[in-house]
Amino acid sequence: MDLDVFAAAHRHEWDRLDALLRRRRRLTGEEADELVTLYQRAATHLSLVQSSAPDPALVGRLTTLVARARSAVTGARTPGWRDAALFFTRVFPAAVYRSRHWWVPTALLSTAVAALIGWWVATHPEVQSAIAAPEELRALTRPGGEYETYYSSHPATSFAAQVWTNNAMAAGYCLVLGVFLGLPVLYVLFENMVNLGLGLGLMGSAGRLDTFLGLILPHGLLELTAVFVAAGTGLRLGWTVIDPGPRPRRTALAEEGRAAIGMAIGLAAVLFVSGALEAFVTPSGLPTWARIGIGVTAELLFLVYVFVVGRRAALAGETGDLERGDRSDVLPTAA
Structure with missing residues (x-):
């Protein structure tokens, strides 16, 4: 030419x-x-x-x-408050609901692993002695020990920010690193369950399991649920690499990856709530039953949010991905 x-x-x-x-x-x-x-x-x-x-x-x-x-x-579209409202009322809960077949089994299995580790530590003195010296264990588990003072060792506001940052990073790792066949997700998840199991076992062996549960449940229910959702989503992303289904692998990874990124934003908001509970409710002077009741209420509200609001949005066709107009075009493929 x-x-x-x-x-x-x-x-x-x-x-x-x-x-x-x-x-x-x-x-x-x-x-x-x-x-x-x-x-x-x-x-x-x-x-x-x-x-x-x-x-x-x-x-x-x-x-x-x-x-x-x-x-x-x-035309150019600028995201605004409507997009934020749509995300939290439809997109995010639908994405969490759609991934329930991954994160619910992950939650059940992980909880069982933590309980098993806790039982093993509590019933085997030789395991406890391998963890730390007896005087160090007593410093951890005694009344007013490190397990109790941890939640009030820093100003509540800065502690909430620190907890939120750490938990959001852990959730982000699960979501992003899931693409590596889910293996890093399993590592992050197991590390969290080991830490939880050690606390259960050591405080249980000291006869103070009720105190430990009174400290962990007000914020831990919602916090662990968010971690389980992130881990389940990361594992699903890893499985998409292995088996993309009828979609081309690149298309499947793009769709699931965009949903995972959106999930990270939503879970950051959930973890913000759990961080606030950990900083302001867990170390408060409220009775144990009141602190646990607040944690259970927060957990139930999240489950209703997912299984009622999210289910309704998913049945209406919401997938957790970008709106159709914001996605790149793809060629049709034969099933």
Whole structure:
């Protein structure tokens, strides 16, 4: 293709398109139709130039022109409060509900592992002696010991921020690293269950299991649920790498990855609530039954949010992915 002849033949169309894009006043109906037609032609011209005679200067001009025209034709949408409300009332709860077949078994199995570790530590003195010296264990488990003072060792506000950051990072690791066949997720999950099991076992062996549960349940129910949701979602993402189903692997990973990123935002909000409970409710002077009641209430509200609000949104077709207009186009594939 003679690039000079091609450019001379179509330059008037490009100049006209540029002039329409620079109009400050509202376009008439005829001008809008002309803009769409010229945009389509310019996109075709760009494709021809890129494939036949990729001149950098001309490609750059046409690329800019086509991008501006596409923005004018399709319109630009700025996310606002409506998008945030839609995310928390439909997208996020539906995504959590849809992944329930992964995170509910993860929660049950992980809880069983933590309980088993706790029983093993509590009933085997040799295991306790391998963990720490007897005087160190007493410092941990005695009344007013480190297990109790941990929750009030820092100002509540800074402690809440620290807890929120640490938990959000753990959840983020589970969601992002799930793409590596889910193996890092299993490591993060097991590490958390070992820490929980050690606390159960050591405090149980000291006859203070009730105190430990009174400290862990007000915030731990919601916090662990968020971690289980993140871990289950990460494992599902890892399984998508192995078995993408009828979708092309790239498409499946893109869809599940976008849902996982959205899940990270939603779980950050959930963990913010659990962090506030851990900083302000757990170390408070409220009776144990009141502190546990607040934690149970927060957990029940989250479960209702997922299994009522999320189920309704999922049945209405919500998948947790971006809105259709915001996704890239994909080619149809045979099942």
